[in-house]
Amino acid sequence: MSEIAIEDIREAHARIRERIHRTPVLTSARLDELSGGRLFFKCENFQKTGSFKARGATNAVLSLADAEAARGVATHSSGNHAAALAWAAGLRGIPAFIAMPRTVSRVKLASVERLGGRVVLCEPTHEAREAAADRIVRETGAAFIHPFDDPRVIAGQGTAALELMGDVPDLDIIVCPVGGGGLLAGTSIAAKALRPGIRLFAGEPEGAADASLSLASGVRRPVEHPSSIADGLLAFVGELAFPVIRRNVDAIATVSDDAIIAAMRQIWEIMKIAVEPSGAVAFAAIAQKKVAVAGRRVGVILSGGNVEFDALAGGR
Amino acid sequence: MSEIAIEDIREAHARIRERIHRTPVLTSARLDELSGGRLFFKCENFQKTGSFKARGATNAVLSLADAEAARGVATHSSGNHAAALAWAAGLRGIPAFIAMPRTVSRVKLASVERLGGRVVLCEPTHEAREAAADRIVRETGAAFIHPFDDPRVIAGQGTAALELMGDVPDLDIIVCPVGGGGLLAGTSIAAKALRPGIRLFAGEPEGAADASLSLASGVRRPVEHPSSIADGLLAFVGELAFPVIRRNVDAIATVSDDAIIAAMRQIWEIMKIAVEPSGAVAFAAIAQKKVAVAGRRVGVILSGGNVEFDALAGGR
Numbered sequence: 001m002s003e004i005a006i007e008d009i010r011e012a013h014a015r016i017r018e019r020i021h022r023t024p025v026l027t028s029a030r031l032d033e034l035s036g037g038r039l040f041f042k043c044e045n046f047q048k049t050g051s052f053k054a055r056g057a058t059n060a061v062l063s064l065a066d067a068e069a070a071r072g073v074a075t076h077s078s079g080n081h082a083a084a085l086a087w088a089a090g091l092r093g094i095p096a097f098i099a100m101p102r103t104v105s106r107v108k109l110a111s112v113e114r115l116g117g118r119v120v121l122c123e124p125t126h127e128a129r130e131a132a133a134d135r136i137v138r139e140t141g142a143a144f145i146h147p148f149d150d151p152r153v154i155a156g157q158g159t160a161a162l163e164l165m166g167d168v169p170d171l172d173i174i175v176c177p178v179g180g181g182g183l184l185a186g187t188s189i190a191a192k193a194l195r196p197g198i199r200l201f202a203g204e205p206e207g208a209a210d211a212s213l214s215l216a217s218g219v220r221r222p223v224e225h226p227s228s229i230a231d232g233l234l235a236f237v238g239e240l241a242f243p244v245i246r247r248n249v250d251a252i253a254t255v256s257d258d259a260i261i262a263a264m265r266q267i268w269e270i271m272k273i274a275v276e277p278s279g280a281v282a283f284a285a286i287a288q289k290k291v292a293v294a295g296r297r298v299g300v301i302l303s304g305g306n307v308e309f310d311a312l313a314g315g316r
Numbered sequence: 317m318s319e320i321a322i323e324d325i326r327e328a329h330a331r332i333r334e335r336i337h338r339t340p341v342l343t344s345a346r347l348d349e350l351s352g353g354r355l356f357f358k359c360e361n362f363q364k365t366g367s368f369k370a371r372g373a374t375n376a377v378l379s380l381a382d383a384e385a386a387r388g389v390a391t392h393s394s395g396n397h398a399a400a401l402a403w404a405a406g407l408r409g410i411p412a413f414i415a416m417p418r419t420v421s422r423v424k425l426a427s428v429e430r431l432g433g434r435v436v437l438c439e440p441t442h443e444a445r446e447a448a449a450d451r452i453v454r455e456t457g458a459a460f461i462h463p464f465d466d467p468r469v470i471a472g473q474g475t476a477a478l479e480l481m482g483d484v485p486d487l488d489i490i491v492c493p494v495g496g497g498g499l500l501a502g503t504s505i506a507a508k509a510l511r512p513g514i515r516l517f518a519g520e521p522e523g524a525a526d527a528s529l530s531l532a533s534g535v536r537r538p539v540e541h542p543s544s545i546a547d548g549l550l551a552f553v554g555e556l557a558f559p560v561i562r563r564n565v566d567a568i569a570t571v572s573d574d575a576i577i578a579a580m581r582q583i584w585e586i587m588k589i590a591v592e593p594s595g596a597v598a599f600a601a602i603a604q605k606k607v608a609v610a611g612r613r614v615g616v617i618l619s620g621g622n623v624e625f626d627a628l629a630g631g632r
Contacts, residue, residue, distance in 0.1 A: 024340060026362075045588045046342075046587075046588055050588060264625075265625045268590055268625050269590075269624065269625055271362075272361045272362055272366065272589060272590040272591075272621035273588060273589050273590060274584055274585075274588040274589060274590060275588075305588035308585065309580075309581045309584050309585055
């Protein structure tokens with residue numbers, strides 16, 4: 001597989017732009033004052049299906065040849081990629097088969113089914129999810145669309161930064177969350193191509209700090225039993241994303257669950273918008289002063305907004 | 317006092333537009349599907365100080381002659397008008413004296429003080445608040461700015477509809493919350509002037525249904541002990557606003573607190589934005605099918621977003 005380049009991200013954007021939202025970039029005088037920087041929030045919580053995942057999934061689905069697409073798409077995911085792939089498949093009128101752990105919340109399951117996804121429940125282990133997806137692919141001939149370790153997905157995720165830098169061309173820094181690394185890799189490719197001097201930082205939950213460990217040691221290193229309230233960021237950083245991140249990203253800051261909850265709360269109370277825990281991690285890194293933003297123009301990716309109303313008060 | 321006209325609202329907009337946010341108009345395919353209409357949400361929850369009240373307060377403060385302004389402004393309010401007036405006075409560098417009930421929440425008090433408001437605590441009765449404000453005016457010579465029963469305030473509140481109809485000129489209906497009636501009166505003046513065939517509806521809490529009762533009987537009628545989770549809508553509909561509302565508004569629908577909470581939840585979960593209970597009342601009237609929107613293009617005023625994070629889970 002050849003390297004993902006800015007041209008791939010531009011092509012992805014041309015392919016998906018009529019189907020997705022060009023999400024707004026919001027600012028807050030008060031959060032600028034609190035952080036000391038000038039913050040530009042890219043609001044992917046307002047994206048179709050509630051997260052940036054709609055970008056990569058739509059790019060992947062629309063990239064398929066007709067004969068391939070006709071057999072549908074498949075993935076394993078308990079979260080935003082599942083909803084995004086179901087929605088993107090619906091745009092093309094093809095089936096989406098989604099392997100989900102049987103422990104998934106009723107709300108998430110209902111959301112994927114409402115979007116037309118055909119859910120196959122499996123045991124809640126990574127191995128069982130992969131096996132279930134493999135079986136679906138064998139039986140249906142559906143095209144497997146990985147949540148992040150897929151060049152079409154990474155190129156799609158990079159379109160958020162392409163839009164952000166179109167709206168705010170003179171950013172000094174972008175801060176982005178990292179889980180499997182698809183968003184961070186795509187963002188960094190777009191940002192460095194458009195503005196080579198820009199600096200890239202990521203936020204990662206302390207309890208799932210594999211990307212930070214891997215960046216420090218230079219080789220991909222998983223953590224055992226990753227755990228965080230930011231459940232969208234538990235994945236092990238992907239094989240495709242990692243070399244891109246090594247090349248482009250200056251540092252990955254880890255943040256505690258308490259810091260993530262505090263960041264959600266500040267975004268909610270001051271900006272009046274809902275972000276899910278994973279979506280608040282980049283801002284949490286700034287609020288915790290783990291990324292220096294004083295006097296800088298800073299793009300902050302708010303990656304998603306799928307948090308349940310009842311889950312807020314205690315932070316869960 | 318002469319009648320408030322569209323020219324007053326245009327002048328107000330020219331006066332305040334550089335100081336306030338032109339708030340976005342958001343749409344949601346899913347809420348359209350659920351309601352059967354095409355909904356355009358005017359997001360005053362993103363306005364300066366978190367509500368539309370910044371419009372009227374800023375118009376009033378900037379309308380003062382220099383000599384008058386120099387003595388400052390005063391009001392009584394426990395809510396959004398207090399924060400808005402403190403903020404607007406700060407723009408002009410003049411003091412804002414705010415009579416607040418001593419039972420006000422710590423968060424609201426801190427918010428007004430952070431904005432530079434000089435708070436005078438008083439007993440939590442309407443009479444005590446008015447007496448405290450009167451005393452401040454006598455002692456300081458400050459200009460009293462009523463929360464809604466003031467033509468400068470009503471004209472300022474009408475600028476939200478002016479912007480909305482600039483962005484979406486072909487609305488069939490606007491739905492707006494009603495408390496003291498300043499927003500509803502201003503909105504209706506702007507809407508009817510720009511599009512005479514438009515229909516105006518309001519949502520009001522069941523527990524504070526004075527405007528609905530008054531509209532039905534043709535005379536202003538208070539309710540005893542108004543009570544609702546929508547604490548911004550407890551005021552008795554104003555003398556200036558009421559005749560305007562009688563002339564322009566087709567109907568006022570009442571909604572229960574449960575319906576208001578359900579509306580907040582839907583807006584939060586689907587649109588990913590925070591609205592306070594009062595801010596969700598117009599949408600609640602639509603969701604409860606108390607305003608018929610099928611096949612119509614409908615402006616919905618989300619009036620404010622000042623809800624505390626911890627106050628959400630139980631709805632309070």
